[in-house]
Amino acid sequence: MPRYLLPAFLFVAALPLSAQTVWPDEGVRTWAPRPTESAITANDLRTRLYQIADDSMMGRQVGTRGGVMATDYIAAEFKRIGLVPAGENGSYFQDIHYARHGYDQAVSTLAVSGTALVAGTDWAPQPPSAVGALSGDAAFKEVPTVFGGRFGDSTTALTAAMVRGKVVIFTEPTMTEVRTNSGTRQVPAPGNYTVAQDAGAAGIFVIGIPAEAAFRARNSIPTHTDGATTVGATVMLQAAEQILGAPVSGMAIGTAGKAVTGRWSYAETPLEYPTRNVIGLLPGSDPKLKGEYVVLGAHNDHVGMVRANIRPEHDSLRAFNTVLRPQGANDRVALDAVTPAQWSEINALITRARSIRPARIDSVNNGADD
DSSP states (O other): OOGGGHHHHHHHHTSOGGGSOSSTTOOOSOOOOOOOOSSOOHHHHHHHHHHHTSGGGGGGOTTSHHHHHHHHHHHHHHHHTTOEEOSGGGSSEEEEOOEEEEEOTTTOEEEETTEEEOBTTTEEEOOOOTTSSEESOEEEEEEOEEEEEETTOTTOOOOHHHHTTSEEEEESOOEEEEEETTEEEEEEOSSHHHHHHHTTOSEEEEESOGGGTTTOGGGSOOOOTTOOOEEEEEEOHHHHHHHHTSOSTTOOTTOBOOOEEEEEOEEEEEOSSOEEEEOEEOOOSOTTTTTSOOOOOOOOOOOOBOOTTOOOBHHHHHHHHHHHOTTGGGOOOOGGGOOHHHHHHHHHHHHHHHHHSOOOBOOBOOOTTO
């Protein structure tokens, strides 16, 4: 080895493991704010992004301290650059009167053959839909269950007699892309669940992650136009298999499970912190046009902290998303459809990450690409 290369080699080898990057696009973990410039540059964006997406903002969920901190930051920036307050009472803020619509985990129950499942961990009620297709209140006792296949699968041969008066358990939804005014989004495809609703099913359970059920609207049972209502819940795969008495993989449509008993209801509770828009005005200089407005808007909120007792590890989540969700939220993943080759690729990425730095628990939904 040439002598002049030796110091460089020793320097690289001496780097602490935690200082080495794992992902090709991984940036620095902290960024000190610095003066901006007239051009739009990556560093200018970092000065803003690293503050509003910082862990200290706690995911910026509306009605939380993090949401207030984020809107305080935006208002301060509006003031700094000279925008005129255009909110209420001479402020930059417009209060939006929101309330939390949720269920009480302490009194909500779901049991199979007398064995209680844990609310928020094993299962969670689905939020009621806007027009009453999905009821937020449930009360049923020793109701039979049946396996309905994949939620939204139009090829599933469900019959009214198969599901009437029963709780129908579906695997994660078949998703379809629909175009809206704001772009495209993934929604459950229409299909077998409508048979269950029309036939008078006692309930619809969808296998998923209960901790996400309160805010993952894409997994909510779609609305129904005739006013029919069906109670719904999200259940963990293990809980669903406990109810059905066998592994879901390869299970035949119409397989009978064990009876379930449940009771829960949704209610509105005031939010602890205000929910608010931030509005600033740059007055026009043309006397003829200054009464006209051009409105620019963007959302500043995100989904807050990780729910319940789930605390995902940063690099494991990144490995999972790298393989299975390259388009982010546009990619919907059914865990029972992940191939052995994909799991092998995910585990290889996790192993590489572990060789570089220790596990890093990450419970903040930073929303850095919003």
